[in-house]
Amino acid sequence: MNAWIEKQRHLIDFTLASLARRRTKNLGLLLVYTLLVFVLASVALYTHALRQEAAQILKRSPEIVLQRMVAGRHDLIPPGYLERIGRIRGVQTIEGRLWGYYYDPVVKANYTFMAPTAEAVQPGTLVVGPAVARSRGLAPGNTISFRAYSGKLFAFTVAGVLPHASELVSADLVLMSEADFRAFFEYPAGHHTDIALSVANPLEVRTVAAKLAAALPDSRPILREEVLRTYASVFDWREGIVLALLSAAIFAFAILAWEKASGLSAEEKREIGILKAIGWETGDVIKMKLWEGGLISLTAFLVGFIAAYVQVFRFGAPLFEPVLKGWAVLYPRFELVPSIDGLQVATLFFFTVFPYMAAVLVPIWRAAITDPDAAMRS
Amino acid sequence: MKPRPSSLAFVALGLAAAGFAATFLDAAWLRDHGARQLAERGALAARLGLTDLALFTEARYTRHPSQADLHSAFQDHPVALEHFPTGSLLPPPASLVSHHERLDRKTASPD
Numbered sequence: 001m002n003a004w005i006e007k008q009r010h011l012i013d014f015t016l017a018s019l020a021r022r023r024t025k026n027l028g029l030l031l032v033y034t035l036l037v038f039v040l041a042s043v044a045l046y047t048h049a050l051r052q053e054a055a056q057i058l059k060r061s062p063e064i065v066l067q068r069m070v071a072g073r074h075d076l077i078p079p080g081y082l083e084r085i086g087r088i089r090g091v092q093t094i095e096g097r098l099w100g101y102y103y104d105p106v107v108k109a110n111y112t113f114m115a116p117t118a119e120a121v122q123p124g125t126l127v128v129g130p131a132v133a134r135s136r137g138l139a140p141g142n143t144i145s146f147r148a149y150s151g152k153l154f155a156f157t158v159a160g161v162l163p164h165a166s167e168l169v170s171a172d173l174v175l176m177s178e179a180d181f182r183a184f185f186e187y188p189a190g191h192h193t194d195i196a197l198s199v200a201n202p203l204e205v206r207t208v209a210a211k212l213a214a215a216l217p218d219s220r221p222i223l224r225e226e227v228l229r230t231y232a233s234v235f236d237w238r239e240g241i242v243l244a245l246l247s248a249a250i251f252a253f254a255i256l257a258w259e260k261a262s263g264l265s266a267e268e269k270r271e272i273g274i275l276k277a278i279g280w281e282t283g284d285v286i287k288m289k290l291w292e293g294g295l296i297s298l299t300a301f302l303v304g305f306i307a308a309y310v311q312v313f314r315f316g317a318p319l320f321e322p323v324l325k326g327w328a329v330l331y332p333r334f335e336l337v338p339s340i341d342g343l344q345v346a347t348l349f350f351f352t353v354f355p356y357m358a359a360v361l362v363p364i365w366r367a368a369i370t371d372p373d374a375a376m377r378s
Numbered sequence: 379m380k381p382r383p384s385s386l387a388f389v390a391l392g393l394a395a396a397g398f399a400a401t402f403l404d405a406a407w408l409r410d411h412g413a414r415q416l417a418e419r420g421a422l423a424a425r426l427g428l429t430d431l432a433l434f435t436e437a438r439y440t441r442h443p444s445q446a447d448l449h450s451a452f453q454d455h456p457v458a459l460e461h462f463p464t465g466s467l468l469p470p471p472a473s474l475v476s477h478h479e480r481l482d483r484k485t486a487s488p489d
Contacts, residue, residue, distance in 0.1 A: 012384035054431055056416055060424035065445065073447060097427060101438050110435050112442075118425045129432070165415035166422040171432035172441070194445075196427045227429050227444040234443065295387060302394035309401040313408060330435050337412040338405035 008291075011284065015292045018271070029256070030296055036253045037304025037352050038311070039246055042320055044344050045312045047239040052339040054231040057169055058224070062196035063205055065097075065222045066212055079190035084215060085197065090208045092200040096192030098181050102146060102174070107135045109330045111174045115181035123177040125159035131171035131330040133161045148184050156180070164333070171332035242323055258359050269367055276372035285368040286361065293360035297353040304352075305345070313338045 019026045066085070068075050077096060085094050098115040111132060121127055128138055138144060138158050145155040162170045181187065199208050209221040272285055311317060313336065422428065430442040439446035 009382065009384040012387060013382055016383035016387060053416070057419045057423050057431070058429070060420045061429045062427045065427075065429060067445070074445070095427065101441070110437070110441060112432075112435075114426065116426050118427075131432070162422070163418060165418045168431055168433075169419055169423050169428050170426075172435045173426075173432070175426075222429075222445060230444040231431070295391070298391060299394060302391070302398050306394070306397045306401055309404070313405065330432070332432050335412065337416050338408045340402060340405050 008287075011288045012291050012295070015288050015295065018288075019292060019295075026296070030300055032253055032256060033296065033300035033352075033356075034304040034307070036250065037301050037348070038307045039249070040243075040352070041305045041308035041345075041348055042312055042317065043239055043242050043246070044348060045308055045338075045340065046317050046320055046336070047235050048341050048344060049312070049336040049339045051232055051235045053168065053336060054235070055228055056337075058227055058231065061224055061227055062095075063199050063202075063224050064197040064209055064212070066195040066197060066216070067220045067222065068194075068216075068218055069220050070218065074194075076187070077192040077195055081216065081219075082192075082195065085195065085212065088208065088211050088215060090199055090201065090204045090211070091197055093198045095196045097194050097196050098178060098187070099193050100181075100185055104136075104146070107330075109135060109172070111172050111330075113174045113176060113181065113184070115178040116175055117178075119175065121175050121177045121180075122159060123179050124157060125177075126156045127160045127162060127173075127175040128158060129162050129170040129173035129330075130164050130167045131332055132174060133158075135330055146184070148186070150186055154180070154184055167332040168334045172330045238323065242320060245323075254355075257356055272364075272367050273370075273372045273374075276368070282365075282368040286365055289360050289364040290357065293357045294353075297356040301349055301353050305348070309338075309340075312336070 066077075066081075068077050068081070082094055082096055085091060095117055097117075100113050102111045102113050103109075104111055111129075115121075119127075126144070128136075132138065136144060138161070140158055140160050142158045143155055144158060145153050147153050156176070162173060162175075176184070182189070197208070197212075199205050205223055205225075209223055212219060212221050275285055276282075311319065316335070429444050432441070434440035434443075
């Protein structure tokens with residue numbers, strides 16, 4: 001065993017000395033290789049964490065949201081719908097929701113106005129999201145006025161700012177009392193924006209949705225699992241776009257690596273010829289080259305992955321954030337909770353390390369089985 | 379005595395492997411550390427019945443993509459060009475890239 005280890009160590013010594021002779025070329029290759037792993041790992045880590053975050057948060061969103069459609073557009077829920085839904089078996093809780101959008105010309109941004117039923121907001125006051133507070137310079141106790149779509153001016157006192165930790169879902173929220181909401185948007189009495197439902201048995205959600213659609217043909221039930229899939233597909237799509245943009249760089253590297261690994265230079269061929277002439281076996285030459293490929297690709301993978309992790313989770317992914325997260329005037333500031341998918345890392349390892357090792361192996365085997373005399377003369 | 383190149387290589391690779399393992403430990407630590415904030419976000423979503431992330435606030439169909447009209451990309455008028463960068467980065471309608479089951483058809487709701 002010791003003799004085997006010693007032999008491998010000698011092979012590695014020789015490989016490193018051989019790499020050092022072509023230092024600039026090999027360091028350049030290592031740098032480009034590391035950068036490629038860094039970019040791919042950054043995109044994979046970032047989108048996976050964002051997908052997980054969305055799934056974790058939205059798994060507590062309403063089980064079914066029921067919208068009413070008029071001429072293909074989302075319309076208000078008229079009085080009577082809540083009672084009709086209440087008669088459907090399996091429905092546990094029903095809540096008419098009040099929410100809408102308001103365009104604030106001061107900061108040229110859209111807010112989401114909402115009258116929560118679970119949280120009591122005093123009439124004449126607002127609880128604002130952190131990004132709204134930041135963009136309008138608001139603090140509890142300040143007064144702010146909005147011109148309603150009817151043209152009337154409404155003044156409110158800021159009662160509180162939602163916590164920064166919740167910014168990912170609450171950046172643009174403006175919470176107000178039901179009376180204020182109805183007065184501000186001139187909502188007719190008894191009307192709601194949509195209806196949130198919870199179902200007693202989670203296995204019956206689809207059945208209840210089908211019953212809802214049958215009982216109220218002008219309604220559109222949106223299930224929680226559809227919401228979760230929407231976000232999974234948004235981030236999958238964005239990851240795909242970034243990878244498509246990077247594909248040119250990936251192909252360029254593939255060509256460079258293939259060229260470097262598969263096309264042996266005359267110097268390398270001569271080296272192999274000399275090694276064989278002085279008694280090296282074909283197996284030794286292949287082992288030496290395998291070590292070369294292994295050392296380069298493993299170093300590139302490990303360093304690239306570590307750099308990607310630090311970039312994404314310790315520095316907030318400044319390189320890919322704009323494309324992967326999107327943008328808006330009111331942008332939430334949040335720190336992603338790291339989530340590393342072992343399978344994703346293993347896939348990255350497989351597709352970055354193994355192709356290079358394979359590219360190294362084929363030509364070296366071809367060169368190693370040729371006659372040393374012919375190899376040295378060529 | 380000068381160390382052998384292979385010893386240096388093993389030390390360097392060992393350090394890199396330790397760094398690699400440390401990323402998983404760091405992720406676990408950050409996850410523990412951020413668990414309270416994540417729970418807070420989830421609790422707010424549950425309390426207010428929120429359905430979407432506040433990532434793209436420029437239009438209603440980007441602020442609440444899960445609640446938007448089914449064909450909202452060209453909603454202003456037929457063949458209207460998309461105004462917002464987010465819109466151009468959102469995936470096309472499911473009918474064009476049908477990866478998932480058509481739940482809306484199953485629930486027999488009007489589109």
